[in-house]
Amino acid sequence: MNPAEKRILVAEDEDALRDMFVTVLEDEKYQVDSVANGKDALELLSKNKYDILATDLYMPGMNGVELIRQCKQVAPEVKIILLSGGGKELEAEHGKRCVRFQGENVETDIFIKKPYSLVDLFSFIEKLLDN
Amino acid sequence: MRIKETQPSLSIVMKVSILAGSIAAIASLIVGTLIVNGSANIIYQEALNRLNYETNLKSIKLISDIKNLSADAKYLAGTPPIKSIPRAIANGGIDPQDNSHVKTWEKRLATIFSELIRAKPNYLQIRYIGIANNGKELIRVDRKGNLIESTSTKDLQQKGDTTYFKNAIKMNSGEVYLSDISLNREYGKISQPHTPVIRAATPIYFREKLFGILVINMEFGDIFNELILNTPRELIPYVTNEQGYFLAHPDRAMTYGFDLNNNNKIQNIYPDFKLNYNKDLRDTNFTFSSKGDVVHIVKAYYDPLQKEHFFAVMLAANKENLQSKSDNLRYKSFLIMGLLVVVSLIIAAILASRLMRPLKLISIASEDLANGREVSDLPIKSNDEIGELARSFDNMRHQLEEKEHELLISQSHVHNTNKMASLGEMASAMAHEINSPIQAINLTAQRVQRQLKKGMSEEDINTSMEKIIAGVSNISEVIDSLRNLSRTSNEDQFHNTKLNDIINDVLRITEERFKVNNVNFNINYHKISENTLIECQRLQISQVLINLVNNAYDAIQKLPDKWINIDVRKIADKIQISVTDSGSGISDELSERIFEPMYTTKDVGKGTGLGLSISRDIILRHHGLFFIDKDSKNTRFVIELPILHL
Numbered sequence: 001m002n003p004a005e006k007r008i009l010v011a012e013d014e015d016a017l018r019d020m021f022v023t024v025l026e027d028e029k030y031q032v033d034s035v036a037n038g039k040d041a042l043e044l045l046s047k048n049k050y051d052i053l054a055t056d057l058y059m060p061g062m063n064g065v066e067l068i069r070q071c072k073q074v075a076p077e078v079k080i081i082l083l084s085g086g087g088k089e090l091e092a093e094h095g096k097r098c099v100r101f102q103g104e105n106v107e108t109d110i111f112i113k114k115p116y117s118l119v120d121l122f123s124f125i126e127k128l129l130d131n
Numbered sequence: 132m133r134i135k136e137t138q139p140s141l142s143i144v145m146k147v148s149i150l151a152g153s154i155a156a157i158a159s160l161i162v163g164t165l166i167v168n169g170s171a172n173i174i175y176q177e178a179l180n181r182l183n184y185e186t187n188l189k190s191i192k193l194i195s196d197i198k199n200l201s202a203d204a205k206y207l208a209g210t211p212p213i214k215s216i217p218r219a220i221a222n223g224g225i226d227p228q229d230n231s232h233v234k235t236w237e238k239r240l241a242t243i244f245s246e247l248i249r250a251k252p253n254y255l256q257i258r259y260i261g262i263a264n265n266g267k268e269l270i271r272v273d274r275k276g277n278l279i280e281s282t283s284t285k286d287l288q289q290k291g292d293t294t295y296f297k298n299a300i301k302m303n304s305g306e307v308y309l310s311d312i313s314l315n316r317e318y319g320k321i322s323q324p325h326t327p328v329i330r331a332a333t334p335i336y337f338r339e340k341l342f343g344i345l346v347i348n349m350e351f352g353d354i355f356n357e358l359i360l361n362t363p364r365e366l367i368p369y370v371t372n373e374q375g376y377f378l379a380h381p382d383r384a385m386t387y388g389f390d391l392n393n394n395n396k397i398q399n400i401y402p403d404f405k406l407n408y409n410k411d412l413r414d415t416n417f418t419f420s421s422k423g424d425v426v427h428i429v430k431a432y433y434d435p436l437q438k439e440h441f442f443a444v445m446l447a448a449n450k451e452n453l454q455s456k457s458d459n460l461r462y463k464s465f466l467i468m469g470l471l472v473v474v475s476l477i478i479a480a481i482l483a484s485r486l487m488r489p490l491k492l493i494s495i496a497s498e499d500l501a502n503g504r505e506v507s508d509l510p511i512k513s514n515d516e517i518g519e520l521a522r523s524f525d526n527m528r529h530q531l532e533e534k535e536h537e538l539l540i541s542q543s544h545v546h547n548t549n550k551m552a553s554l555g556e557m558a559s560a561m562a563h564e565i566n567s568p569i570q571a572i573n574l575t576a577q578r579v580q581r582q583l584k585k586g587m588s589e590e591d592i593n594t595s596m597e598k599i600i601a602g603v604s605n606i607s608e609v610i611d612s613l614r615n616l617s618r619t620s621n622e623d624q625f626h627n628t629k630l631n632d633i634i635n636d637v638l639r640i641t642e643e644r645f646k647v648n649n650v651n652f653n654i655n656y657h658k659i660s661e662n663t664l665i666e667c668q669r670l671q672i673s674q675v676l677i678n679l680v681n682n683a684y685d686a687i688q689k690l691p692d693k694w695i696n697i698d699v700r701k702i703a704d705k706i707q708i709s710v711t712d713s714g715s716g717i718s719d720e721l722s723e724r725i726f727e728p729m730y731t732t733k734d735v736g737k738g739t740g741l742g743l744s745i746s747r748d749i750i751l752r753h754h755g756l757f758f759i760d761k762d763s764k765n766t767r768f769v770i771e772l773p774i775l776h777l
Contacts, residue, residue, distance in 0.1 A: 014567050016598065020574045027582065058563075060721060085566040114566065115573035118581060 001129050003029040007048065008125075009078075010034040011041040011055040011067060021054075028122060038062030038070075045075045051129060057084035057101075065101045068108060079128045082106075085114040095124070144490070145483040152479030156472040167464040174460060179418065182366060182427040182446050187416065189358050189368070190431035190444040196253070197329070197433040200349050201307040203247065203254075204331040208305075208345050212240035213259065216269065217337035237270055241281040244272035248279050253349045255315065255328060258290075259335075261343035262300065266291030269343065299332035299344040302436075308332045309434045312351060312372060314390040325387055327351040327378060355379035355386075358444075367424075367447040371397045373440060397443070401426065425450050489517045493524055500528055540754075564609045564742070568602035575599050612745075625753075625776040628669045630699060630706065631661040636673035637697070641680045650684060651694035659701045666776040667753055675746040675757075676710065679768050682743075683712035686766060690714065705755070705771045714766040722759045 008025055012018035013036045025032045033048070035041045037059050045053070053071055057064040068080050082099065084090060092099035094113040099106050110124050207213065219226040219233035226236060244257040259270040268287040273280050290296050295310040302308050310330040314321045332346040355370060358379055362368040370379035375396035376389040388395040401421040418427045426447040434440040489511045499506045506528055511521035575598045579587065634654055645652045680695060687693045692713045700707040717725070726743050750757035753772050760767040 014571075016601075017567060017571050017574070020571055020578070020598070024574060024578050027578065060724070085563065085570065087563065114570045118574070118577040 001126065004031065006051045006129055007031045007033065008052045008054060009041060009044055009048075009050045011036075011038060011053070011059065011064070012083075013037060013056065013059040024118060024121075030125075036060075038064070038067035041067055042070055042074060045071055045078065050075065050078050052079045052081060052125065054081040054083060057082065057090065058087070065106050068106060080108045081110050081112060081124070081128070082108045083112045083114060083116075095120075144486045145480070148479045148483035148486075149476070152476045156475055160468055160472065163464060163468040167461050170464075171458070171461050178365075178448060179425065179427070181363070182425070182448055183416075183418070185362065185366065186427045186429045186444050186446045189361075189370075189446075190429040190442065192358075193354060193370075193442055193444065194431045194433050196349075196354055197309065197331075200329070200331045200347060201309070203251070204307050204333045204345055204347050205305060207243070207247065207257065207347070208333050208335055210240070210243055212236045212243065213335055213345065214337065216240065216259070217261075217335070217342045221337070241270050241272055244270065245279045245281065248272055248274050251349075253351075253353060254347055255326075255350050256346075256348040258346045258348075259343060260290055260296065260346060262291070262341055263343075264291075265289045266293070266296045266343075295330045295332050295346065296344065299334055299346070300341055302332075302334045304334060304336045306333065306436060309437065309440065311440075312378065312389075314387050315348075315350065321390070324352070325383070325391075327355070327387060351378065362446065365448060365452050369397060369400075369443075369445040369447065371443045371445070373443070375443075378442065397445070420450065423450050424448065486517075489513070489521060493517075493521055496524060496528075500531070561609065561613055565606050568605040568609075572599050572602040575602070625666050625668060627664040627666050628672075629661070630656075630659075630663050630665060633665075633667075633669060633673050633676065634661070634697065634699075636669070637676045637680060640677050641684070645684065645695070648684075649693060650687070653694070653696045655696060655698045657698060657700045659699055659706070661699075663701070663706070663774075665706050665772060665774050667772055668749070671749045672753075672770075672772070675749055675770065676708065678743070678746050679710040679770075682768075683710055683714070683766065686714045687712050702771065704775075705773050707769060707771045709760065709767055709769045711763065711765050711767040716761075716764060716766050717759060719761065722761070 008030050010018060010021055010025070010032055012021060012034070015036070018034050018036065022032045022034050033044055033050075035044060038055075039061055041053070041055065044050075053068075053075075055064040055067050059067075062070075064082055064084070068082065071078055071080065082092075084092070086092075089102050090099060091101075092111045092113065094111065094116070096111055097108055099108065099111050109128055112121065112124065215226050215228070215231075215236040216233055218228065219231075219236055224233045225231070226233065240259060244259075248254045248257060254274065256271065256273050258268050258272075260266050261269050267289050268282070271282040271287060273282065295308060298310070299308040308331070310332070312327045312329050315326040315328045316322060328348050328350050330346050330348050332344045334344050335342045355378055358370065359368055359381060367381060368379060369377060371377050372389065374389065375398050377386045377395055377397065380386050380395075385395040401419075401424070416427075416429050418425060420426070424447045426445055429444045431442040431444055432438060432440070433442060489509075492509055492511065496506050496509055508525050509521040511518050575595050579592060579595045582591070638654075642652065676697070680697070683695045687695070690713055694713045696709075696711045698707075698709045698711065700709075726747055747757045750770055750772070753776065755770060755772040757768075757770055760769050
């Protein structure tokens, strides 16, 4: 699998965090686009073809779960990674697919709990891209 | 809670009024009826009494007229010529006493007769009749229309066969014979108009021997006519003889049946009268009812020598007529009483409803109030108890509304504060604020680890370390604010603070950074002195403003035009402090969410610590308002604080 051929869309509202996340991914040679909110993410999703959408949960306007739902409609082939530090509205286990947010079930490709190790992150991503 | 709405039934006021009205009405009805009946009876009695009186009056007149007639006869019988004439005749025609001729005496007597006739309009004829020659008239004086004529000798007639002559000669001296009443005749024919005549005859004795009689003829017609005419209209007069034949009747044709050979008698009008009539001679004055009439009768016994002769003087009144007056009175009275009763009941009802109206208003107002409808002040100005009740009600209502208002406000406060609610949420907010910088530090450190294996430039390492340090300081700021928060709450006192001091607190912390970064920072006092005192928690308000100012600073970082204004105004009983930045405003959606505890737009490494939600909590505790001005084309956060903390 050639990382350079893979495009990842990052949705994260905290600027510094987003920049670091992008940097880390680009270190591994992935092509990365980043947005600060769900609306922009959907815009890009409709324009470009992405392999992975990596989204934070709490963002202004649309939250991550809502973005995931809409992404599945707009670009169903995109693999979904949900990242979150937690919170009482979220029931999720690191590395699992299914989470429960605000009482409803959400299916992702993988859920990653912050803080996470980069080793985990990269191995998850590779697994998704290999399939 | 919804008060059950009832229909206002007959109120106490109405009941009492109607009861009082009814009692008054019944009382007046009873009294009225008694009075009316009494009056009616009196009126009826009156009518009867009048009947009685009038009848008696008339009979008295009749009797007195006849008495006078008898008296006149006796008087004439005692005049000198009466004795002188037989004395002269016995002496061969010359009166031995004064040597005058009998003819002189006759002339003298005729003169006396004439004068008496002249004096008495009812006297038709006076005669001196001797028993000689079968009762040949000696002297006769007649009334003929307006003239009084003495009859010449050749025309004198013989009257010995007449009833009155025959009866008169049986009398003793001084007694007067009263004949039956008969119609006057001239030359044997009944004269018109019908004139009833009675004769009064008294015998004349000379030297104890019957010489002749003196007769006066009196006509009755006038008396009877007068009697008829003088009767009041509602009474019908009759005079009958002892047999019932009419001597006087409103219809002339009915009279004198005894002489005209018709059968017009009183018994024809009142058939059952027969019985009374012939029986008791002692009933001289009585009333009887027959055929719807009330009749009062007086029997006038005019002849002391012939007790069977009498006139019956009657006045008949139609019972209905008699009663009609009293009935009329009754009708009118009852009508008026009825009207009065109805009118008084109506008035009672009107008064009652007038009284009821204010009570009704109060009752309706209470219902409206209880059911949450709008209530305006009661329009009752009177000074009585109802007016007082109305005013108390209004007072109570106003107080209620005020309390409601206060309750709403404090409820919204509670609500708002509840948003900030639990410690759990607070902790959650804190956790989230700390989590971001931790995540950044984590990523950065891991990256350095990985990149060092591949080879990392010094610069890159430095930058990474800086980021880590920034993250740490971010975290400690959050911890600091946490500490601040635990200190704040309700422990701090509210003190009177100069606006100036608060603003300076803010400036001290923020000014330096702004100057360096080219931010135009202005403080504006609009028509309010910077020395104005406001009762508040100084530290907390400063923190809130610092928070706002820092947020503003972060927001305009990338803008070409960078300015922040703090505007201070007085609005009613509050001080308004607003922080406006050159940013273009926050969307409606966002402006709701940013007050939520979980939500923050703060950057990692740049956190200011206090969440907007905590700021809101502080402002609420001051009973103030904290909101975004949506009408501003820039981003404008507004705080309004009451000058006095109550």
